[in-house]
Amino acid sequence: MALTTEEIIEGAFLEVCPPSEAVEWLKRKRESASKTPLLMRDDNKYQEEILYLRNDAFIEFGLARYGVNTDVAQRIYEREHLGIRCTLLFSFPNGGFHSFGDRFLFHTSVPADIQELCALFSNSTLSDNILIKLLERKAPFDFLSDEMFESTIIALAKNPRMSTPYDDTHLDGYSDHTYHKVFSCAWQLAAVVPVTPRWANVLYYLLNACHPARGLDPLEMIRRWYFPTESADQVDAGYFLRSRLADLLKADKALLGASDPALRSSFYRRFRPTDFPSWFKFAESDGDQFLDSALHNPNLWRAETDRETLSRLSWNHPDPRSDLMMVNQFRAVEGRMRQQHPEWFNGDE
Structure with a gap:
């Protein structure tokens, strides 16, 4: 031409x-x-x-x-050299894989160097197919050792693709399915990886950055991630992962009544104040557990009256060390919310 x-x-x-x-x-x-x-x-x-x-x-x-x-x-x-190869893997469309399939175009085999793999799975243009193959540990990534797989998962957690909701501007059933299957495969790792404190941390790091999967029941997965502790009031290694997995459940009375504080923490981060008009009373029954989580509930920052209640609860919180920790935490979250959602604060003086 x-x-x-x-x-x-x-x-x-x-x-x-x-x-x-x-x-x-x-x-x-x-x-x-x-x-x-x-x-x-x-x-x-x-x-x-x-x-x-x-x-x-x-x-x-x-x-x-x-x-x-x-x-x-x-x-x-x-x-x-390695630096340029990593730049290519991080930047090139689809990481150098064929647009339709999993054939790697730069070499006869996919990268086996851990730094190259981490660069590859930080690439935000990777296809759903490639991401699913990694998360399911299928060819061409079935050769990865447990250690290499763990490192790539940590890299994937930083990939903005994992936190980006599906764009449904133009409806496409197959695209919608594969896009959400990536999320589902990521969350389902909690059902298959070894139950160790290290994997609990790695999975929490991934899922905390990952858009929630849809249609997935997390209860069996949650049951896997309990670890023994020396005292009843000590947080175990699976606490934060269980709390994140519980985010797939409805923030309803059943979750509020859970005996596991990790699950109640999930409820406090997500409940709607309109569903629980006397929500401020949760502070009386769950103390630190409630306020630590409720401060990060965006639903409690939308209305001025709820923000004022959060502020009052923070000032009234026990302060044995006189460090005003909860007040400072309130102010830090308030600053972030004002930056992210200025429209919620338009009525404030």
């Missing part, structure tokens, strides 16, 4: 421009093409080839960070 006049002129510019301008050009092209990720690899083939042939280290980094041409990316991956 013949080049357009615009492509010829762009090519001439890219042959002679300073490296910094070449990288800026790549960045602009990547940003403008990001709305059609499946088509990006057909763009800029001629221009990226010109930039690659300049054999400039800064430009090569720009190609790794913003390029979309598979042929160029493969050559860079094969010959370059």
